Amino acid sequence: MSRPDDVRVHPTAVVDEPVTLGEGTRIWHFCHVMSGAVLGAGASLGQNVFVAGTVRLGRNCKVQNNVSLYDGVECGDDVFLGPSCVFTNVSTPRSAVNRRGAYERTVLEDGVSVGANATIVCGTRIGHHAFIAAGAVVTRDVPPHAMVMGVPARVAGYACHCGLRLHTHVRTAWCTGCERTYTFDHDGALIADVPAE
Numbered sequence: 263m264s265r266p267d268d269v270r271v272h273p274t275a276v277v278d279e280p281v282t283l284g285e286g287t288r289i290w291h292f293c294h295v296m297s298g299a300v301l302g303a304g305a306s307l308g309q310n311v312f313v314a315g316t317v318r319l320g321r322n323c324k325v326q327n328n329v330s331l332y333d334g335v336e337c338g339d340d341v342f343l344g345p346s347c348v349f350t351n352v353s354t355p356r357s358a359v360n361r362r363g364a365y366e367r368t369v370l371e372d373g374v375s376v377g378a379n380a381t382i383v384c385g386t387r388i389g390h391h392a393f394i395a396a397g398a399v400v401t402r403d404v405p406p407h408a409m410v411m412g413v414p415a416r417v418a419g420y421a422c423h424c425g426l427r428l429h430t431h432v433r434t435a436w437c438t439g440c441e442r443t444y445t446f447d448h449d450g451a452l453i454a455d456v457p458a459e
Contacts, residue, residue: 275307284321302339316365320372334365334384338372344396348381371406375425380415393421407444407452420444420452 266285271277275293284303289295291309298315301307305319308327313319317331320339325331329343332351337343351365366384370376374388377396388394389406398415409419409427420428422437428444429436435444435452447453 278315308345326378332365334367335370336367337370338374338390340373341370342375344376344378344380346379347376347394348379350382350384353384373423375421391421391423393425405451 265283268285269283269287271289272291272293274291275289277289277295278297280297281295282300284301284305286304287301288306290307293307293309293311295301295313296315299313299317301313301319302321302323304322307313307325310328311325312330314331314333316333318336319325320337320341322339323337323341325343326345328346330349332349334351335349349368351368352361353366355361368382368384369387371388371390373391374394376382376394377398379397380394381399382388383399383401386400386403388400388404389408391407392404393409394400394404394415395409395411398411399413400410401414404410404415405417407420408417409421410416411418420430420435422428422440422442424437424440426437426439429438433446435446436442444452
């Protein structure tokens with residue numbers, strides 16, 4: 263299989279063919295990328311990362327050390343996965359019961375950040391630009407821009423496109439860093455952002 267010239271794979275990494283590696287992909291020490299996986303342009307895998315064959319990583323995804331991405335995991339563009347975060351793909355595992363092929367899909371939309379040691383239980387969708395705090399256990403869908411923490415994870419605020427916590431008042435939210443502003447709909451969901459003037 264041909265690879266773009268700027269793809270870098272450490273000699274200790276195992277990349278099973280065929281895989282799709284986008285331009286500028288970096289795969290570091292002791293990684294294993296299984297046949298069929300797709301890594302978008304600019305993707306980076308830290309040390310000791312496992313990527314199963316049906317996994318899809320979008321452009322500019324950053325996967326830190328000691329993360330296993332099992333069948334059923336899909337990440338949009340610009341997703342950050344912190345060190346040792348955990349993904350599952352079967353909600354009712356039993357050693358004596360073969361569930362191969364019955365993996366549940368887990369989707370992380372564009373711009374999601376997952377903190378160190380967080381656990382993402384399978385069958386969940388994490389909305390764009392959501393922020394999962396370190397150590398959180400996500401057991402249900404997370405709305406776009408939501409900042410969740412705890413066990414089980416609960417919404418504790420909202421995050422801006424730039425990653426900073428949003429300030430909120432009544433039906434509006436704003437970022438003091440990049441100056442983006444947002445509004446909430448009648449159900450409390452963050453629905454729009456307006457570029458700063």
